[in-house]
Amino acid sequence: MPAARPRLLYVTDLAYRARGRRYCDEDIHLTSRLRAHFDLALCHPLDAAALMADHDAVVVRNSGPVLGYPREYEAFRARALATGARVYNPLTGKADMAGKQYLLDLTAAGFPVIPTVDSVEGLHRLPPATRYVVKPRLGADSLGLRTVPGSRIASLTASDVLIQPRVDFVHEVSFYFVDDDFQYALYAPDPRRRWELRPYAATAADLEFARRFIDWNDLGHGIQRVDACRTDDGGLLLVELEDLNPYLSLDALPEEARDAFVTAFTASLNRFVQAVPSPVLG
Template sequence: MADARPRILYVSDLAYPARGRRYCDEDILLTSRLRAEFDLALCHPREAAALMDAFDAVVVRNSGPVLGYRAEYDAFRERALRQGTRVYNPLTGRADMAGKQYLLDLSAAGLPVIPTVDRAEDLHRLPGADRYVVKPRLGADSIGLRVVTSAELPALADGTVLVQPHVDFAHEVSFCFVDDAFQYALYAPDPDRRWELEPYEPTVRDLEFARRFIEWNGLRHGIQRVDACRAPDGELLLVELEDLNPYLSLDALDEDRREAFVTAFAASLHRFLDVVPAH
C-alpha cells in the first residue's frame, strides 16, 4: 500500500426501518471508529456504483434487503466484478449473497440445516409437521414469509419459494465471525421477540457447528453471521448464513466485546486491502 491512508466507501442505508432495531446506530459507531485508520465516506447503496471508482475498497454493511434496489445492486455487482473492485465482503460468497439456493443444496447434502425444498415433487423429503413455512427464494428480512398447512403446499411449491417445516425451536442463536475468527454469539431467549438478543456463551459443539458453514463458504475476508435454531432434540439447525450485509447487534454486547469486534474488523480491512484484486 502507498503511504496515503486507504480510502473506504462505506455503504449503508441509514434510514432503513427495522422492527425493534436502529441499524443506523451500528454504522454510525463503526464509521466513527474506522475513520481513525481510514479515509472514509458513507453512501446509500443506490449510489455505490457511481462513486466506488474513487476509493480503494467498498465496504457493504447495513444496506437493507437487495429487493428494494435490485437493478442498482445488480449493476454495482457486475461493474465491481468487471473492474476488479475490492468489495468487502468479497462478491464470491456462496450463501445469502448468491440467493437461497444454498439452503436447498445443503439440505439435500444432509447437512444440519432446516429441511428445505422448492418444488411439489420434493415435498416428500420434508418431515411431517402441523405447519410449514413458505418464503420467497429472493426474500429477505422475513419479507413474504407465510405459515401454511400441508394441504396448501402443492399449489405453492412452484420453484419460486422455499418450503420448510415449522420448527418449534427453543431459541435462535447467531454466531459472528470476522474472516475465519469467531467473535461473539447472541441468542433470543423468546422466539416471539427475535430482535431482543442477549450474549450467549457457545459450547465447543456449538462452535464446531458454526465453523462448518464458515469453512463451506470459503470467504478469506469479511463479516459473516451464522444463524441457527435449537431444535427440540437439542441440536442446532442452520437457518441462514448471512454473508452480504449481516446486522451485528453490537448494542447487545458489553464494551469489551464491542471494542474487540471493532479492532478485529479494522484489522481485517487492512489485510483485505493488501490483497491484489482479481481481474
C-alpha cells in the same frame, strides 16, 4: 497500491428502518471508530457504483435488502467485477449474497440445516409436519414469508418459493465471524421476541456447527453471521447464512466485546486492502 491511509467507501442506508433494529446507530458507531485508521466516505447503496473508483475498497454494511433495488445492485456488482474493485464482503459469497439456493444445496449435501425443497413435488423429501413455512427464493427480512397448514401444502401453486417444515425450537442463536475467526454469539431466549438478544456463551460443539458453514462458504475476508435454531432435542439447525450485509446487533454486547469486534474488523479491513486481489467470476 493503496494510499498510506486506505480510502474506504462505506455503503449504508442510514434511513433504512427494520423491525426492532436501528441500522443507522450501528454504522454511526462503526464509522466513528474506523475514521482513526482509514479515510472514510459514506454513501447510499444507490450511489456506490458511481463513487467506488475513487476508493481502495468498498465496504458494504447496513445497506438494507437489495430486493428494493435489484437492477442497481446488479449494475454495482457488474461494475465491481469488470473493474476489479475490492468489495468487502467479497462478491464470491455462496449464501444469502447469491439468494436462497444454498438452503437447497446444503439440504442435499446433508448439512444440519432446516430441510428445504423448492416445490410440492419434493415434499416427500421433508419430514412430515403439521405446518410448513413458504418463503420467496429471493427474500430478506421475512418479506413474503408465510405459514401453510400441512393439509393445504400439497395444493400450493406459487412458484419461485422454498418450502420448509415449521420447526419447533427452544431459541434462536447467531454466531458472528470476522474472516474465519469467531467473535461472539447472541441469542433470543424468548422465540416470540427474536430481536431481544443477549450474549450467549458458545460451546465447542456450537462453534464446530457454525464453522462448518464458514468453511463451506470460503470467503477468506469479511463478516458473516450464522443464524441457527436450537431444537427440542438440543441440536442446532441452520436458519440462514448471511454473507452480504449482516446486521451485527452490537448494542446487545458489553463494551469490552464491542471493542474487541471493532479491533478485529479494523484488522480485517487492513488485511483486505493490502491483499493481492483474486479473480472473481460472476
